[in-house]
Amino acid sequence: MNKLSLNHFSIRSVEIEKTTKFYTQLLGLTVGPRPDFHFPGVWLYNGADNDWANAVLHLIAIDKNDAKGLKQYLGDRDFAALHGSGAVDHIAFFATGLEEKLQLFKRLDIVFKERSVPVIKLHQIFLEDPNGIVIELNFPADEKTALDLKNA
Numbered sequence: 490m491n492k493l494s495l496n497h498f499s500i501r502s503v504e505i506e507k508t509t510k511f512y513t514q515l516l517g518l519t520v521g522p523r524p525d526f527h528f529p530g531v532w533l534y535n536g537a538d539n540d541w542a543n544a545v546l547h548l549i550a551i552d553k554n555d556a557k558g559l560k561q562y563l564g565d566r567d568f569a570a571l572h573g574s575g576a577v578d579h580i581a582f583f584a585t586g587l588e589e590k591l592q593l594f595k596r597l598d599i600v601f602k603e604r605s606v607p608v609i610k611l612h613q614i615f616l617e618d619p620n621g622i623v624i625e626l627n628f629p630a631d632e633k634t635a636l637d638l639k640n641a
Contacts, residue, residue, distance in 0.1 A: 497545050498580055500620055505550035507619040512546060515599065515616075516582070516624070522546070523547075579623035585611060587632040588639075605633060628634065 520537025
């Protein structure tokens with residue numbers, strides 16, 4: 490049987506600063522090293538930035554004044570198609586620290602939806618990044634149960 494694991498996902502963004510802030514401030518990823526490509530971008534890490542395997546998100550900045558390097562490397566895309574998830578419905582992460590994350594979202598007025606899926610023992614939060622991409626955070630259900638008991 491083949492072994493397959495997700496290496497990274499990439500987002501082309503005309504809102505690179507807002508997108509970087511979203512993933513670092515709200516999800517806790519960190520900015521780390523990136524190869525010297527001929528177009529701007531940011532690599533975000535989940536874990537130590539001395540291991541390329543931890544670069545789980547590659548943000549691709551679009552320089553409207555000089556997109557030649559990006560077009561040569563990854564091809565051209567219609568700017569209108571760069572909002573939302575397209576055919577990809579959402580991107581999901583396992584997470585811990587539900588109470589702290591909810592406090593952060595509320596403090597920053599981040600709009601999100603919650604739901605629990607007892608059969609798989611998860612509590613889910615859904616929110617959108619600055620590009621309209623839906624992000625799902627999956628927390629252990631026991632964190633939600635403990636939080637409900639604490640707030641009862």
